[in-house]
Amino acid sequence: GVTFGYVVAMDSPSARPRGAFHWASTLWHELNHVVVLAATAHRVPRWFIEGLAVYEESLGGPGWGERLTPEVIAAIRDKKLLPVSELDRGFVRPRYPSQVVVSYYQAGRMCEYIAEQWGVEKLRGMVSAFARGADTPQAVRQVLGTAPEELDARFIKWLESRTSGVLEGFEQWRRRLSRLQEAARAGRHEEVIRDGPAVRDLYPDYVGVGSAYELLAEAWLAGNDKAAARGELERYQRAGGRDVGLLKKLAALELETGRGKEAAEVLSRMLEVDPLDEESHRLWGNLRLEMGDAEGAIREYRAALALNPNDVAAAHFNLARAYHAAQRVEEAKEHVLAALELAPGYRPAQKLLLELNP
Known part of the structure; x- marks a missing residue:
């Protein structure tokens, strides 16, 4: 800028x-x-x-x-x-x-x-x-x-x-991170899990490409330990990590375990980095609707629709649901009809239209 x-x-x-x-x-x-x-x-x-x-x-x-x-x-x-x-x-x-x-x-x-x-x-x-x-x-x-x-x-x-701590261990960190990245590329996940925390703690501010946080999270996921992967990605976010792909993984893991509040925080921060991510707006809209924040959901679904999603009918339907929850009936009708125009057999939209026209 x-x-x-x-x-x-x-x-x-x-x-x-x-x-x-x-x-x-x-x-x-x-x-x-x-x-x-x-x-x-x-x-x-x-x-x-x-x-x-x-x-x-x-x-x-x-x-x-x-x-x-x-x-x-x-x-x-x-x-x-x-x-x-x-x-x-x-x-x-x-x-x-x-x-x-x-x-x-x-x-x-x-x-x-x-x-x-x-x-x-x-x-x-x-x-x-x-x-x-x-x-x-x-x-x-x-x-x-x-x-x-x-x-x-x-x-x-x-x-x-x-x-001082980072300065003293800097050269050691560079050498050990290189070895850790090599182990990750070779699929030696147990080695990454064993050595990764010490490498991470030598330079906890490093959240760039190939960080220890990223390598550890991938190693835990390879072993299907989602709780450990989630914990590592939470550390990554607290340290200032802002890679959109990694933050999406964290949001998905939070959602899988029913941690909607935590997922919402991740999505909110992710959209500060990249406000043009359609999927994040849609997921954030879903969470806001579940939390009873219909107006907030409208904002997110409108953004998702403006970003030319693959499924435009579903985007209109989501926006109709949010307008319906906000008791904005005419706007809900407009978008549910737009969804049905694109996909006439869309059953959830048909059902919503009947609710809007009792």
Whole structure:
């Protein structure tokens, strides 16, 4: 996404491979830019506007915001983080391939650190300082009452205390994950189940392709232990995992065991990542209807219908059921007739039409 004043331009959810980016989190990030650009009359350093947006993203829940990626770990380990007074350079004049990604993460954590140590009101104070024309060193001194160099030193100490375990085990994690992936490809599921938890716990933030969470869940499913697979995928979601395929598996496992509330939460979070997934809207609509939320079911079924499902008659019928539950009879008739026009022998739709015309 990119923001120009009050104009936000973003990739469509279908512009990239599904789950490649978190659409709702990205939109929230860009809307934060709109507010901060307006509040500062565009007089704001790049590191601060990006860091504040990343920090705000992180408050949205699991899967929102920047992740502690292997590139970021390597940068922390190799002492490549920039001083706050030079952090803009990481965005506009990067000196190594992953420096932009690293700078987003560093700026977000810097804003988190300021909020934690001085309070969120100091972030608002820095917005005001930049609006008055202060540069980064001036804003740090005026608002935080400390020198930029002191802020850098305290921040690095804070960040390293939160990442030390992953940093220490990083190379071991890379080697062991590679072996675990090889075992999974070879179908050695018992080995994956035996070694996977230790690999996962060396770097629990890693939820990328081929993560230990994914390999463990697949190994448990291969042995038909659905409860263990569900537990692993729940850990994956709590860690911020957002692969649509894996989240669909979790939702299906929750539904199989009658855990409708948990399945609803998974589907809701999945649609934040990929709002164009027809199946997820349909399943979320089913759950909302079961829970007595007819208006919510209408919203989900309307979305499912708009996404050109394979079974259009069933999509119209679902929407008719929801309108009927909401006591919106004329709209229910419209959609049940649309279902019967496409499939005249559709018995559930015939039955519903009789109920609507007593």
